[in-house]
Amino acid sequence: MKLNEIYALLDALAPKALGDEFCKTYGAYDNSGVLVDAGGEIDKALFSLDLSLAAVEEAKRAGAGLIVTHHPAVYSKIGGIRVSDFDPLGKKLAECLKHGISVVSMHLNLDAAPFGIDESLMEGILSSAQRAGAGLRPPKDVAAIYQPLSVGGYGRAYDVPPVSLKALAEGITDVFGAKRVAVYGDERTVKRAASFCGAGADEGALEFAAKNGADVVISADFKHHILALALETGLAVIQLTHYASENYGFENYYRKIRKQAGIPCVFHTDEALL
Template identity: 25%
Template sequence: MYAKGQAVIQLMEELAPKSYAVENDKIGLQIGTLHKEIRKVLVALDVTEEVVDEAIHEQADLIIAHHAIIYRPLPHIQTDTPAGRLYERLIKHDIAVYIAHTNLDVADGGINDMMAEAIGLTDTQPLDEVHTDKLKKLVVFVPTTHADAVRQAMFEAGAGGIGRYSHCSFNIEGVGTFKPEEGTNPFIGQPGKLETAQEIRVETIVPQSVERRVVQAMLKAHPYEEVAYDLYSLDLKTRTFGLGRSGKLPQPVTLQELCERVKQVFDVPMLRVVGDLSRTVRKAAVLGGSGSRYVKHAQFAGADVLVTGDIDYHTAHDALAAGIALIDPGHNVEKIMKRGVADHLRRKLEERKWATEVIASQIDTEPFRFV
């Protein structure tokens, strides 16, 4: 059985909720429909002519990419232009395109965490906070026989986290009353008769970003035909999410040694570096994409070096004067997301026993060549 498009995207948004995206970012479904079975998903960094060729050859129904294929409003679609021709081919071959951009940058386990893990950073923190998850309290009334199953379903969906503690809940036993009307199919009792049931009032904490998923899991695990539950907004906040990461290196290394590690783990032939190659670095920061605007953030976080792409000339001079080193392996190192996202989706689909296949694009979309 193949997953529907909406189900695949729901699994994608478990990793990178749309609410994490920065304001006005172009994310979500950009071409096609999700109202269809998805036999194969292609995960790509960019959607280029070559990537579309690959998707057609692989008979993919959906491309999940990091960089938007439609970034500015379109006054028209002319199929004799490069962009128009690309859209035409995707539509003709019924290939949908879904974009996860800054929400994937920000997310736990997203691009910046993938980059930080690749070079071995520990005790990581965001460089620039962009989203703070609000908390809600979910209260549900469950027959005692099913309380454990309902609690576990909510916990597995993301409820019950308080700081470094998980599976947090509060439970009160009591007696519930209800009278099933005609035409109902009650789990306990008979239509037309007032009933009582031993129930447990289960309270737990739910981050707003996973609210829908937790409620769906709770309803699915609950035995009642009509579930009595309450959802309260709280004047509390939980974890803060942001762009970039800073953290400690496993051991001090020279800037030269870190450059060699970056080339290896990100599979780049060469890179640009600012700073004394013999200097010792103990703390590093990473930021996928263009990081010129985040040099001061890295410096404020106490990083000795920032690993990012698209550093401009004047920013390089400013960093040199400020005493922070820069390693620029290029914007394209975000290609690390192809394997990471594919692994996430593959694992989630297998857990649900869906036959949908997920592959990482093999196309190199690096536009620069070194000569």
């Protein structure tokens, strides 16, 4: 399979144009798309949230000619590359080129796409509430979107079946395979949640959550002042690692692509980051 053929499949579910729209609308920066083109046919693809050294080694062992990541393998401009233990990026890129491994990154476009990573976070949280014994899921169309786009968007507020804060956190730990979940705020019954995949919980996100009646904010990478502001606003907080908040949705994306790709696809998880 040619790189452009599999990229067309990846892009169909999470168009790069959607990431471009997000950047233009909300003043963001991204670097998604084909970031390493090693040439040659691709007979197998490996999906990994990051271009980690472990993912590169697994791709080499598996004979994968493509690594698909969520986080951009190259994010900012780089002035040079050294193949050194002190330059992990240079080492990873050199290994990919040496072994004929191309790299595609699907970042903000996949965050915001319908059924993408941010929407998957919401779906996982709804499943977590169900697993906690809270009953039937409410209709999905009650969700409000923090940063809407022509389709999809980022950040959501939505009803959940009434569930205790503690039980919801335990359900999230289970559903997301999360190893590090922190809970802040007084125990309460949660009827409405706001979630933001990755590091998106900023002041604007908290204001959105409060205005949309959320009882809890669920995200990752909370800065101290944001966490303090959330609690002072009366919001509870459930914090996952950045990795855990996004790996669940990225694996959902992988499953969709695997069904259509026509080549073997495998999934890599860096367990230490969950």
